[in-house]
Amino acid sequence: MLCNHLKQLQKQSIELIREVCATNNYNDMVVFYSIGKDSSVLLDLFKKAFYPQSIPIKFLHIDTGWKFKEMYEFRDKIAKEIDLLVYKNPANLNPYTDGRRYTDVMKTEALKQALQKYKFRIAFGGGRRDEEKSRAKERMVSIRDEYNRWSPRSQNPEIPPLYNTFLSDKTNLRIFPLSNWTELDIWRYIKSENIDVVPLYFAKERNVIKTQPGMYIMSYDKIGETKKVRFRTLGCYPLTGAVESDAQNVDDIISELEKAQYTERITRVIDYDTDGSMEIKKKEGYF
Amino acid sequence: MEKLFKFICCGNVDDGKSTLIGQLLLNSGNVKVDQMEDAKKASQKNGSGVFEPAFLLDGLLEEREQQITIDVAHRFFDYDDTRFHILDCPGHKQYTKNMAIAAAEADAAVLVIDISKGIQEQTLKHLDICSYFQIEKLCICITKCDLSSVNGKWNDEKILDLTEKIKSILTKYKFDYTIIPVSSMQNIGIDKVLDKLVEYKNTIDNQEYENIIHIQDCKFSNGKRYYWVRYNKNLDLTKNYKLYPENIDITIDKLSENGVLTIKEDMDISRGHCIAAGEVLVNDLIRHYTIWFSEPTNDMVIKHGTRTVKILNYYENSFKLQEPLIFNNITDVKNNGWGIIIDNLTKKTIGCAVFLANENTYSSKSNKKGNVYWFTGLSGAGKTTLAKELLNSFSLKPILLDADDLRQGVNSDLGYSKEDRIKNVDRIAHIANLLASQGFNVIVTCISKEASQRARIKELIGKTYIEIFVDRSIENCQKYDTKGLYKSINRDNMINNYQEGSSVSLIIDTNNDTIEVSKQKMLNYLKSNNLI
Numbered sequence: 168m169l170c171n172h173l174k175q176l177q178k179q180s181i182e183l184i185r186e187v188c189a190t191n192n193y194n195d196m197v198v199f200y201s202i203g204k205d206s207s208v209l210l211d212l213f214k215k216a217f218y219p220q221s222i223p224i225k226f227l228h229i230d231t232g233w234k235f236k237e238m239y240e241f242r243d244k245i246a247k248e249i250d251l252l253v254y255k256n257p258a259n260l261n262p263y264t265d266g267r268r269y270t271d272v273m274k275t276e277a278l279k280q281a282l283q284k285y286k287f288r289i290a291f292g293g294g295r296r297d298e299e300k301s302r303a304k305e306r307m308v309s310i311r312d313e314y315n316r317w318s319p320r321s322q323n324p325e326i327p328p329l330y331n332t333f334l335s336d337k338t339n340l341r342i343f344p345l346s347n348w349t350e351l352d353i354w355r356y357i358k359s360e361n362i363d364v365v366p367l368y369f370a371k372e373r374n375v376i377k378t379q380p381g382m383y384i385m386s387y388d389k390i391g392e393t394k395k396v397r398f399r400t401l402g403c404y405p406l407t408g409a410v411e412s413d414a415q416n417v418d419d420i421i422s423e424l425e426k427a428q429y430t431e432r433i434t435r436v437i438d439y440d441t442d443g444s445m446e447i448k449k450k451e452g453y454f
Numbered sequence: 455m456e457k458l459f460k461f462i463c464c465g466n467v468d469d470g471k472s473t474l475i476g477q478l479l480l481n482s483g484n485v486k487v488d489q490m491e492d493a494k495k496a497s498q499k500n501g502s503g504v505f506e507p508a509f510l511l512d513g514l515l516e517e518r519e520q521q522i523t524i525d526v527a528h529r530f531f532d533y534d535d536t537r538f539h540i541l542d543c544p545g546h547k548q549y550t551k552n553m554a555i556a557a558a559e560a561d562a563a564v565l566v567i568d569i570s571k572g573i574q575e576q577t578l579k580h581l582d583i584c585s586y587f588q589i590e591k592l593c594i595c596i597t598k599c600d601l602s603s604v605n606g607k608w609n610d611e612k613i614l615d616l617t618e619k620i621k622s623i624l625t626k627y628k629f630d631y632t633i634i635p636v637s638s639m640q641n642i643g644i645d646k647v648l649d650k651l652v653e654y655k656n657t658i659d660n661q662e663y664e665n666i667i668h669i670q671d672c673k674f675s676n677g678k679r680y681y682w683v684r685y686n687k688n689l690d691l692t693k694n695y696k697l698y699p700e701n702i703d704i705t706i707d708k709l710s711e712n713g714v715l716t717i718k719e720d721m722d723i724s725r726g727h728c729i730a731a732g733e734v735l736v737n738d739l740i741r742h743y744t745i746w747f748s749e750p751t752n753d754m755v756i757k758h759g760t761r762t763v764k765i766l767n768y769y770e771n772s773f774k775l776q777e778p779l780i781f782n783n784i785t786d787v788k789n790n791g792w793g794i795i796i797d798n799l800t801k802k803t804i805g806c807a808v809f810l811a812n813e814n815t816y817s818s819k820s821n822k823k824g825n826v827y828w829f830t831g832l833s834g835a836g837k838t839t840l841a842k843e844l845l846n847s848f849s850l851k852p853i854l855l856d857a858d859d860l861r862q863g864v865n866s867d868l869g870y871s872k873e874d875r876i877k878n879v880d881r882i883a884h885i886a887n888l889l890a891s892q893g894f895n896v897i898v899t900c901i902s903k904e905a906s907q908r909a910r911i912k913e914l915i916g917k918t919y920i921e922i923f924v925d926r927s928i929e930n931c932q933k934y935d936t937k938g939l940y941k942s943i944n945r946d947n948m949i950n951n952y953q954e955g956s957s958v959s960l961i962i963d964t965n966n967d968t969i970e971v972s973k974q975k976m977l978n979y980l981k982s983n984n985l986i
Contacts, residue, residue: 172455172537185682189671215712296528300513303527323803324555335801430486443515
């Protein structure tokens with residue numbers, strides 16, 4: 168049974184999804200699917216929004232080639248129930264040797280290439296305002312220019328529940344139905360709606376390498392040590408930190424998070440490398 | 455959590471909004487270690503070096519560098535079994551529009567006033583906007599009280615003085631308010647603000663009903679119709695619902711948790727329809743107050759509910775639409791009382807219009823025809839003077855059609871022969887009727903001395919024709935002949951033989967009554983007939 172505020176968040180998200188769908192062509196739209204917990208919730212909301220019909224919109228996964236193997240397994244399972252496109256930038260950069268360019272090319276550039284290739288103009292994403300400071304400033308219906316760039320100064324004034332969901336010749340749209348959800352909301356929703364997520368979120372003995380106190384990265388080689396860890400966020404495995412944890416199921420995760428001292432952001436290299444790095448990436452066209 | 459409560463934090467620039475919110479987040483236990491570390495770093499880099507709670511807030515690089523808030527930031531904190539959603543507003547005049555959009559969706563407001571600066575222009579502007587958007591609960595914080603301390607003690611006299619000033623300004627609003635002196639940097643008074651917010655959220659009634667459903671789209675499954683719907687508050691499905699704009703009864707079959715509606719009747723309902731129990735207004739002429747984010751353009755649409763309608767004519771306080779909206783006066787149903795204005799070319803949102811449909815002339819009966827106030831009488835009788843007096847008695851200004859003005863333009867081809875004079879009056883009547891049919895109130899000043907012609911006009915316009923005969927004798931008219939008309943030989947014809955007729959609604963005797971008395975008589979007539 169959903170608690171009251173989650174019911175309201177769910178209603179807000181579904182109303183937004185439907186409003187965008189009712190005022191635009193399905194062919195122009197895509198749902199950005201990252202395989203993570205937010206994507207799982209977003210997928211669930213799309214199913215509910217279209218029930219009893221199936222979802223008529225394509226999903227898109229931007230692959231870097233460096234995701235966790237458990238993510239690929241999960242993705243292939245989900246691909247049986249949705250219309251999923253997978254796009255990978257042929258540049259094939261490497262996170263170890265290409266540094267920051269890796270993220271720019273394999274994520275931001277790749278996303279823009281895919282949108283152009285399939286002529287998608289409206290992209291749904293699972294971004295939440297509590298994730299990062301610049302996200303807290305972005306609209307739920309976010310205007311991007313023809314090159315998919317975000318300009319914080321020329322955002323539309325937005326007053327929910329009246330969204331301006333119209334495209335012009337020179338604009339694209341990013342839609343964030345989960346804007347007002349927090350990390351805990353996501354987990355409480357996953358629990359009450361019994362949503363399937365990648366097993367990496369649950370603590371298990373895993374082969375890891377210590378990078379800094381309390382932070383580990385996954386090792387698929389023989390090197391490393393065995394630790395009981397879990398991942399709070401999922402991305403490319405060399406850039407995603409695991410934390411020590413005993414949370415083996417959703418209930419454990421919720422009680423762990425209720426006491427958590429840190430936000431999930433510390434486990435993500437992309438958000439954490441420089442001050443305002445997410446804002447800069449958004450201005451370049453990232454989600 | 456049981457509730458979701460949205461409030462804005464507003465006030466003049468630099469009056470301490472971000473610091474106050476930062477401290478609220480800290481006191482409610484909603485700041486994590488890494489966020490605290492970031493804020494400390496930012497305090498060192500961009501601030502004084504001492505930890506400033508404000509750095510927990512501003513998100514854009516430009517904002518942190520300039521230490522101002524440019525755009526609304528959305529923050530959440532959980533406290534007392536409630537999700538508090540803070541809309542942190544910019545205070546700078548240039549960004550007032552960003553404050554306005556936040557106010558539109560808020561349940562309450564926290565307004566900060568710097569004790570050393572007192573009430574500023576922006577403070578008043580923000581109060582106005584809160585009031586426009588029907589925010590009822592207002593918590594006013596007198597900030598930075600520590601900075602005006604005398605001998606280490608807060609300056610009570612200064613606080614009291616400002617409190618009195620605030621109170622006197624608030625007499626003209628309807629807020630349920632409280633005033634709390636605080637020091638965010640020293641964390642004094644912040645807990646009182648938190649308590650107040652808890653008190654406010656407890657007054658929010660989760661059981662409140664609005665019973666207004668907007669149809670987002672019509673879908674089919676197994677040959678059965680169902681609808682995607684949008685609604686704001688709880689729905690009481692036991693009530694009798696009607697379908698708008700058709701205004702016909704409808705029976706709700708089921709509304710699922712995910713907002714899927716089915717109805718019993720087999721009807722063709724589509725996006726833009728509205729199903730409601732209780733009064734809604736259906737009109738294509740709407741009185742409004744609009745907050746513009748950029749200049750109005752020639753090609754605009756308004757979006758409200760699930761309708762997007764072209765604006766045919768835009769006036770400062772009203773607009774005429776291609777199709778009616780289904781709405782409420784904002785003071786009756788806040789959530790159904792405003793719309794956004796979108797430029798049709800760029801698709802940018804350029805304004806937010808608050809609907810003020812409380813005037814009798816444009817009330818619940820849809821597409822009501824406007825009134826035509828037809829001033830007739832001799833030249834110099836005082837028609838134009840009285841018409842102009844009347845013009846200002848309406849809050850929605852009527853359109854004035856003065857025969858003398860029209861003779862300069864549309865009727866410039868006509869002379870003063872009997873035939874031409876009749877044509878002249880007929881054309882004016884035609885224009886007045888066209889305007890009235892589209893909902894406008896029209897005031898006409900025209901000698902129109904033929905009784906039979908006025909009777910025809912009355913028949914043409916119908917029930918909304920109100921004839922006001924301004925009765926002044928020829929002798930008196932000549933005395934007040936400001937236009938010099940009675941000296942003109944050509945117009946000799948027109949001054950004679952005014953024919954009184956049965957079409958008249960009201961006679962104003964300007965031989966004996968002053969303008970003031972005449973005006974009062976007109977107003978009494980309008981009031982007693984429910985016209986104003």
